[in-house]
Amino acid sequence: MGSNQYVIGIDYGSDSVRSVIVDAANGKELASSVHEYTRWKKGLFCKPAANQFRQHPLDYIEGLELTVKECIRLAGGDEIARQVKGISVDTTGSTPVAVNEAGVPLALLPGFEENPNAMFILWKDHTSVKEAAAINEHAARFDINYLQYVGGIYSSEWFWAKLLHILKVDEIVREACYSWVEHCDWIPFLLTGGSRSAEMKRSRCAAGHKALWAEAFGGLPPDEFFSSLDPLLKGFTDRLFRDTYTSDVAAGTLSNEWAQRLGLPADVKVGVGAFDAHMGAVGGQIEPYHLSKVMGTSTCDILVAPTHDIDNKLVKGICGQVNGSVIPGMVGLEAGQSAFGDTYAWFKNILSWPLNNLLANSKVISPEVAEALKAELAEEIIPELSRQAASLPIDEVNELAIDWFNGRRTPDADQTLKGAITGLSLGSDAPRVFRALVEATCFGAKSIVDRFIQEGIPVKGIIGIGGVAKKSAFVMQTMADVLGMPIRIHQFKHTCALGAAMFAAVVAGIYPNVEEAMHAMGGGFDVSYEPNEANHEIYNKRYAQYKGLGEFVAWQIASAKEEQTEKIA
The missing domain is CATH 3.30.420.40 (ATPase, nucleotide binding domain)
Structure with a gap:
């Protein structure tokens, strides 16, 4: 060259x-x-x-x-x-x-x-x-x-x-x-x-x-x-x-x-x-059977496998398998989560409501100072929530969330599904709820890995790329602990x-x-983020709770839809 x-x-x-x-x-x-x-x-x-x-x-x-x-x-x-x-x-x-x-x-x-x-x-x-x-x-x-x-x-x-x-x-x-x-x-x-x-x-x-x-x-x-x-x-x-x-x-x-x-x-x-x-x-730098997770507003998860390995195998509930869609000569398999960074942004917007709607009318500070303060605090909300959430003990009875705030992409696409948070008490503060949301997005990631494995496609490692992967050590460590797998972040x-x-x-x-x-x-x-084995054991139990809550949310939405259809009929 x-x-x-x-x-x-x-x-x-x-x-x-x-x-x-x-x-x-x-x-x-x-x-x-x-x-x-x-x-x-x-x-x-x-x-x-x-x-x-x-x-x-x-x-x-x-x-x-x-x-x-x-x-x-x-x-x-x-x-x-x-x-x-x-x-x-x-x-x-x-x-x-x-x-x-x-x-x-x-x-x-x-x-x-x-x-x-x-x-x-x-x-x-x-x-x-x-x-x-x-x-x-x-x-x-x-x-x-x-x-x-x-x-x-x-x-x-x-x-x-x-x-x-x-x-x-x-x-x-x-x-x-x-x-x-x-x-x-x-x-x-x-x-x-x-x-x-x-x-x-x-x-x-x-x-x-x-x-x-x-x-x-x-x-x-x-x-x-x-x-x-x-x-x-x-x-x-x-x-x-x-x-x-x-x-x-x-x-x-x-x-x-x-x-x-x-x-x-x-x-x-x-x-x-x-x-x-x-x-x-x-x-x-994806490798065969290593899941590349592009983590931004949503996630898109990509895995490549040699064409002769896939043969006539069809993977259920993912976003497609296409010869040459990633690397010519290999089959590209795609999955993903409809809301990832968007989940954190939603919570940030909830917390920022007073800043966005009340601060401009303050009688204490000038409009210029109000705008500067709003911008400063907006930048600090997620980093500070991450620091506080990382210091909290992991427990089976903590707040629990479902990450379907923009529906579910994988496994088994269903855009009618909604997010949920349960286990709330008067002691549930912003860092605790934020941690539940982060755990939920990581549980969503685990459900994708599990689907590939259940369908006979091994997942040998995780490659993290995108804004969240580069910026949030808390999210990446939580994901490594949930998956029980190391995550390499591209430079x-x-x-x-x-x-x-x-x-x-x-x-x-x-x-x-x-x-x-x-x-x-x-x-x-x-x-590289290495999994903490003790945390992984707790998260396995939390993941079972996540799946149970998800089944309930899906049932509740389906029931409401049925009831509405009957009323129209």
């Missing part, structure tokens, strides 16, 4: 986009930049109480341009830019959008600028719960099990449920919608100057894990499957895709427009996109972006395959 070859990895998260420029020779970061989505930060187009979370494509475009240009400036300007060879992108998912025939998201067209249904439907948008239930019921009527490669249960977080919901609720969008496109497919299409949605290279990762694409089916399920589910879906398979591409394949080269906008050469290769956790697993701060950069190096021809890029560009692990 020649010297002075650089690559850019772009990671679109739930709240922000981050870009990194990396030396392809060794994975060293030259510069990084993070941009919080402007409209999203203001809460525009979202209704949390209704589980509606939408993002405007302009947030993505502005963040892309700002972060890449900032990276180039910080890394050394034009001299560095001239030596950039490749760009690859990861995004959250499933985060699809309605586009016209030219592949333009409808929200970028006149008349649709303020319509949430014309925007990207964020992964955690659960407005399509009914549509997901209809897909699950419908699939049971077919001789071929079209859900077999996505764990047997279709989720409201995914591609088809969201498409059907938007088509049903918005006639204007329905009439204008030519195709339905994942965020990770649209950004490379944008960067390469794509002008026809039919020519867009679709990600194997996104299509296989969320859109029911499978090699065994020769592509997507047939039109009959979807049109008999709802006539609104008739003909959509013809306007989507048949072929998919792994992320070691180039989507094309940077268009002249985007080369000028970013200050890069027009011959820069742009890779086929993928989901953040899948590229993050590569950035975190790179923006691991998903690093994974994207590794794919960019392969796409640019710097490395022949992903494994060699990982070996050369991965910097290893800087922290």
